[in-house]
Each structure stands twice: as C-alpha cells, then as structure tokens.
Amino acid sequence: MASDSITPMASGQDLGGRSRFAKLGMATNDVLNQAYRDILEMEVPPSLIYNKVKASPNFYRRLRPEQGQLLINATHSGYKNFDISLTYQLIRNICSKIPKPTKGKWGEEPEAGEVTVGDDIERIRSIRNGLTANVSSASTPEAEFNHTWSTMSDICQRLETFTGKKYLDQLNLFHKLTIRGETETEDNPIEKTKMRKENGRTRFAKLKMATNDVLNQAYRDILEMEVSPSDIENKVRASRVYKRLRPERAYLEGC
Template structure:
C-alpha cells in the first residue's frame, strides 16, 4: 500500500514521527502479541519459560511473563515479545540470514522471523529520533512501505484485518493532544524499563539473598506494587537457583580460582572504566575474596 505524500517542513516531519509511533505502539506491537498468542497460550507461557528458558530472561521480564495467565500479553512490549518469539517459539520460522542483525532484511526476505526483525528495527530506529521528534519524508515513506508489507503478510497468516487498521492510522488526525499522548507513552515505556533496572540493582547490591529473607522494595507507582513483589520473589528464586547450580557443579577450589581470576581482571581494568557500579562490584569482590581466605586459613 503506497502512502500519500504528507508534505515537507518541520511540522510535517513531527507529524510523521508521531504517526509512525502510533503505528508501532497500536499496530505493530499487537501483531507480535497475536503471533505469540498463536504459538503459546497466555496460560501456558510462564510454565514454558520456567521449565526450559529461565536463563534467557531478566527477573523483571519473568515477573511480567508470570502475569500473562490473568492479563494475557497486554503489557508485553516489543522487546519482551521479540525475545519470546525468538527463543521460546520453535515453530516461528527464523530470519533468512539470522536473528539480531542491525540491518533491515531485504525485500525478498519474507519469513515470519524476517518480519519480526523488521518490527524490532523499525521501533529502534524510529524511537531513536525522540530527541528531535521528527522523521524526514523519504525515511517515512520507506518505513510505511515496509510496515504495509508486514501487515499484508501477517493478515494472510493470522487472518486479522491489519491492513484496514493501518489505513485508519494513515488517515487519523495527529493533533497536539495526540502528540502529547504518544510522547507520554514513549517516555513511560522507557521509564518503566529504567525503574525495573533500578529495582534489580537494589536487590542485587544491597541484600544478601536467601530464600527466607523478606525484601521490602516499594514501587514508585501504587498500581505496580504487586508486580514489584513478584519481581522481587522471582529475582530471589533465580539467583538462589544459580547459586545452587554453582555449588552442585563446582568445587571449592574452582570457585576460589574463579574469584581470583575475576579479581585480577577487575584490578587490572578498573582504571580504564569510569563506572560506579563496576567499582562497587570490585570492592565487594575484594571483601568476598578476603573473607574466603580467612575461612580457608581457619579450616587449615
């Protein structure tokens, strides 16, 4: 489907930016949700991930996946949907070349995996313009043609009217209220991801994680309190399972050697890395290594 020429100039560039974001949020993201629903029912997704794919996902992602039983995939963003479709759905045909490329698939590469890659790249590229909130006409036309082709193929595959919905998105008015609405949505998506990283960092840095300990981490937003509780519990579960596996499969001497190797690496590279978290981890590792040396000497 060809897109009509909107025009040139700063205002038109801004309109194009928000129209593409409207399509990314309201049309392309639902396509990925429909693809996932077609492969795995929301009631089954958490158990599937827990049984085979736990190590692929971050604790905050697993916490969100656990809500699918009651909320379906409605809160899953493109990042999480992409990871699930790529890693957990064996019936999804892979991209023609491979997953995770930085270049858009060519026009003759039209597997389902190719279209999933296109959606990921379109989202990344378009939202990379957020600082200026503008898309030039030529770039817009290229994106719109690609999105139109995706909708046509997905409509054939999933028997849903994506083409008509894209036509409505083409014709809808983009006024200041719509711009503010979608800018808020873009910023909220970014903020939620940062909030989850902060929560994880708090869990990992400030607590000795045990299965019996209670962690009190308050959500900044009341409606997310239950989600944060689930995230905390999931984080503890995952980390405990990791520690358990290490203890079962690794001897004390091998663990000691691992600490020494990491300590040597961090000691040799800390001057080159201006990163507060790196330095904090280095200090914790030094204390841990010192403690282990004391324990070893007492045993001897």
C-alpha cells in the same frame, strides 16, 4: 480505535516531521506490536508462557523483575500488556515453530526479497529501533516516512495471511490521523473540547516525542560535559561496552 486528531508537544518546529514521527510511533506500538503478540500466542498460550520461560533459565535470568511479573499475570490478562521489546525477546528465544529469517538467525536486517515471517519480525524490530534508539529528535522526514509506511503496510499484509488477523485497516487509521498544532486551539473552544477527549494513544505520542527530544537532549548534554564528541569513539573503544554495540549503534533490549 485511533482518535481523529492529536496535538504534538510543540508547534512551529517541524510540525510535519513531528506528526510523521508520532504516527509511526503509534502504529508501531499498536498495530505491529499486536502482530507480535498474535504470533507469540499462536505457539504459546498466555497460560503457559511463564512455565515455558522458566524452563529456559539462561533466558529467564535476563528478564527484568517487572517482565517476569508480566509473565505471571499473563495467565489471567493475556499478552495485552506485553510491550514490543518483551514480545520480540519471547518470540526469538522461546518460539521454535515460527519460520525463521531467511538468513537463518535472528538479529540481522533482511534483504528486500526475504519475506519469511521471521524476516518481517526483524523488520518490525528495525522500525522500532529507528524510532526509539537511533534518533536525535522526534521528527521523521517525509521520504523516510513514506518508505517506512510502505514497509509497514507490506508487513501487515503478509502477517495477516500468517495469523488470520486484520492489521492493515487499523494501520490505515493511523495514517489518516490529523495532527494539529497547539497554537491552533488556543482560542477555539471546539478544539479545546477535542483535546480534553484525547485518548491514551495521544498521550503516548506526546510522551514519546518529549522523551526523544527533550530528555534525549539532556542525556547528550550530560555526556558532553565529560566526553567531547571528538573523543567519544576512542573512549568507547577502550571499554568493554564497545563489543556490545551494534554496527548502527541502535540497541533494542533483548536483540
């Protein structure tokens, strides 16, 4: 259950944009990832997932050791600890009965009128990519937020029909979250008490914003110490890594 309020990493710096970013991040990793897990479980029970993956050695070798351990643990803990990247990989590489994207293959952006389950799986991947792999700061403009949230609502409605599970109500709870700036709580004991009770989703939002803002800036600074922005395209084109990049340069492991 979503808490009533969360506090962003910084106040006074595009608080609205950071709030929207936090809501999208939490909804994606909570609601949309749960939809992924439900879709996966419809075809492969957790007790069978390890053997199912081991039967595809080329795919199994691409998994990290900690991901392999999650597959083993699924026998007793289910899919609850599977993150959105791993779950997407499993759906794409292991599941054969799930309706595929309209275009017939995974990894491509669906068109507006393409609404198979596979299309919505790809839409979730795209939303997740936009939040984690292709952002320069932990902030989302209002127009982009409204468009993305509308897309997420449509996805939830369609996947409710497919899985028989409920996602839209939980999604709406995140939309109603009130996000307060830290400066508003400094002299308010009631707000301080609420902050002490913040749940795991709140901490996740803070870490996500800090990673995309502060730590990502450190990455950019380190890169620029060696390669200037004007030289980066030629530098990458001269390397084999260029062929592995997607056109939008947004990479989700396993895609």
